[in-house]
Amino acid sequence: MPAPDATAATNAPDNAYAPTDRTVPTRSRERASYDREMVHAILDEGYVCHLGFIRDGAPVVLPTLYGRVGERLYLHGSTGARPLRMAGAPGGEEPGLPVCLTVTHVDGLVLARSAFHHSINYRSVVVHGIARPVTDPAERTAALDALVDHVVPGRAADSRPANAKELAATAVLSLDLEEVSAKIRTGGPGDDAEDLGLPHWSGVVPVARVYGAPEPAEDLAPDTPVPGYLTRL
Amino acid sequence: MPAPDATAATNAPDNAYAPTDRTVPTRSRERASYDREMVHAILDEGYVCHLGFIRDGAPVVLPTLYGRVGERLYLHGSTGARPLRMAGAPGGEEPGLPVCLTVTHVDGLVLARSAFHHSINYRSVVVHGIARPVTDPAERTAALDALVDHVVPGRAADSRPANAKELAATAVLSLDLEEVSAKIRTGGPGDDAEDLGLPHWSGVVPVARVYGAPEPAEDLAPDTPVPGYLTRL
Numbered sequence: 001m002p003a004p005d006a007t008a009a010t011n012a013p014d015n016a017y018a019p020t021d022r023t024v025p026t027r028s029r030e031r032a033s034y035d036r037e038m039v040h041a042i043l044d045e046g047y048v049c050h051l052g053f054i055r056d057g058a059p060v061v062l063p064t065l066y067g068r069v070g071e072r073l074y075l076h077g078s079t080g081a082r083p084l085r086m087a088g089a090p091g092g093e094e095p096g097l098p099v100c101l102t103v104t105h106v107d108g109l110v111l112a113r114s115a116f117h118h119s120i121n122y123r124s125v126v127v128h129g130i131a132r133p134v135t136d137p138a139e140r141t142a143a144l145d146a147l148v149d150h151v152v153p154g155r156a157a158d159s160r161p162a163n164a165k166e167l168a169a170t171a172v173l174s175l176d177l178e179e180v181s182a183k184i185r186t187g188g189p190g191d192d193a194e195d196l197g198l199p200h201w202s203g204v205v206p207v208a209r210v211y212g213a214p215e216p217a218e219d220l221a222p223d224t225p226v227p228g229y230l231t232r233l
Numbered sequence: 234m235p236a237p238d239a240t241a242a243t244n245a246p247d248n249a250y251a252p253t254d255r256t257v258p259t260r261s262r263e264r265a266s267y268d269r270e271m272v273h274a275i276l277d278e279g280y281v282c283h284l285g286f287i288r289d290g291a292p293v294v295l296p297t298l299y300g301r302v303g304e305r306l307y308l309h310g311s312t313g314a315r316p317l318r319m320a321g322a323p324g325g326e327e328p329g330l331p332v333c334l335t336v337t338h339v340d341g342l343v344l345a346r347s348a349f350h351h352s353i354n355y356r357s358v359v360v361h362g363i364a365r366p367v368t369d370p371a372e373r374t375a376a377l378d379a380l381v382d383h384v385v386p387g388r389a390a391d392s393r394p395a396n397a398k399e400l401a402a403t404a405v406l407s408l409d410l411e412e413v414s415a416k417i418r419t420g421g422p423g424d425d426a427e428d429l430g431l432p433h434w435s436g437v438v439p440v441a442r443v444y445g446a447p448e449p450a451e452d453l454a455p456d457t458p459v460p461g462y463l464t465r466l
Contacts, residue, residue, distance in 0.1 A: 022288070022289075022293070026314060027313055027314055047353075048339055048353065048355070050283035050294050050296075050335055051294070052283075052293065053292050054291075054292050055255070056255075058287075058331050058333070058361065059285035059287050059293075059331060059333045060255070060285065060292075060333050060361075061284070061285035061294050061333045061334070061359065063335060063355065063357050065353065078260050080259055080260055081259060081260055082259055098291050099292060100285070100293050102283055102295065102296060104296040106281055106442075109384055109385060109444075111385065111388060111463075112392070113392060114392060114393040114395070114399070115377060115381050115393060116393075116395045116403070118384070118388075118392070120280075120298065120384070122281070122296065126293075128291065128293075144348060145348075148348050148351055151342055151351070152342060152344065152438070156348060159345070159347060159351070160346055160348060160349075160428060160433070161348055163349075166349040170349070188450045189450055191450075191452075195393055196452055198393055199457070200391050200393070201391075201447070201449070201453065201457050201458070201460050201463070202449070202450040202452075203447055203448050203450040203453060204448045205385070205444050205445065205447050205448075205463060205466060206444065206445030206446075206448065207442060207444055208442070208443050209339075209441070209442060209443075210440070210442075211342075211439065211441075212438065212440070212441065215421075215436050215437045215438075216434070216435070216436040217421045217422055217435040217436040217437075219424075219429055219435075220436060224432070225434070226434060230344075230434070230438060
């Protein structure tokens with residue numbers, strides 16, 4: 001039985017997205033994945049995406065936050081921000097904005113003996129689709145919670161929810177996970193056999209994201225405890 | 234006297250890029266900067282950009298490496314990769330590809346008492362322009378060195394340079410730094426006065442990128458020393 005969020009029109013198994021012309025890479029196809037769990041895991045490990053759209057005929061790429069609820073991503077911003085107006089939020093001109101949303105994690109620097117075989121270990125997800133304004137109040141609230149919780153899991157419940165004025169100033173967009181692919185490189189360098197005797201060090205330098213100790217706001221009461229969801233980061 | 238790389242057609246001082254319609258944000262203008270040194274510093278701290286271009290009328294955003302030499306960025310890839318073919322590398326269809334190249338560093342998670350004022354401390358650079366194939370052999374070599382050295386400074390001189398076959402398989406694109414802006418958020422949360430008494434912890438959680446101990450390739454001779462440019466990372 002298909003899962004409720006499965007894309008009905010595809011022949012892909014329920015645990016994978018159906019590849020399309022634009023989600024099949026021209027190169028390094030062995031690095032591509034359409035596995036839902038893999039895609040969700042890569043998306044859930046991040047919170048900043050790079051959102052591409054077309055403005056006045058030219059590409060624009062902006063960093064922005066995102067959240068995920070099931071097979072739907074959410075974006076938000078001021079109702080005055082250009083991509084949100086373009087997507088048809090209140091006051092906008094169009095009913096939806098074609099976008100490409102990309103999330104990338106760098107895991108390592110791959111140093112080969114040859115300059116040519118240098119590479120990066122990474123995991124990325126690319127989502128193609130139409131970003132559409134979310135107008136249902138309950139979905140908007142859930143989306144904003146998801147955006148906060150994507151950055152710091154558990155934080156949405158420990159902050160003041162948006163009030164009517166703030167909600168009116170905030171546009172929320174949704175982007176369904178339908179045309180999606182991941183791309184992953186892991187492992188060491190792939191030097192050519194004739195280069196193995198060269199004297200250059202080769203291998204991988206791991207790269208990771210770390211969190212420092214939380215720095216309280218200047219106006220925070222001194223006895224305010226650091227919440228558990230922060231010490232666990 | 235203008236610097237040799239200054240854009241002659243602008244009225245901007247030599248130490249800044251001239252703002253254009255698409256590099257002036259509609260919101261948070263106080264976060265925008267056109268300062269060359271600031272832009273260079275943000276670019277030089279990274280090595281993975283998100284490159285946006287238009288394919289079949291839709292936006293595409295892909296992560297890729299970049300290098301900088303003065304006021305010019307370089308990208309590279311297989312001559313078979315789509316954006317490189319589209320930019321008019323040998324075998325391509327067009328003399329140049331309109332792109333938007335964005336680099337983002339996340340410096341902190343900003344937790345306000347209100348969900349609305351949550352934010353991210355970040356530094357980003359957005360470059361608009363036309364990516365063009367680099368065909369001059371000397372510039373191609375310098376560009377490939379810059380790409381390797383951008384990831385690991387000092388590495389280009391300590392690896393086997395590309396041979397003729399590898400060079401023939403590699404397309405190099407250039408993108409001049411002319412229409413460029415940085416955007417920077419720093420500091421703590423900006424809660425509204427009426428929220429300061431709420432019991433929620435507020436402040437900043439610093440985020441940083443760290444490097445792990447270099448992991449030698451399985452086929453590396455055991456006595457190969459780890460080079461100084463890696464221990465300094």
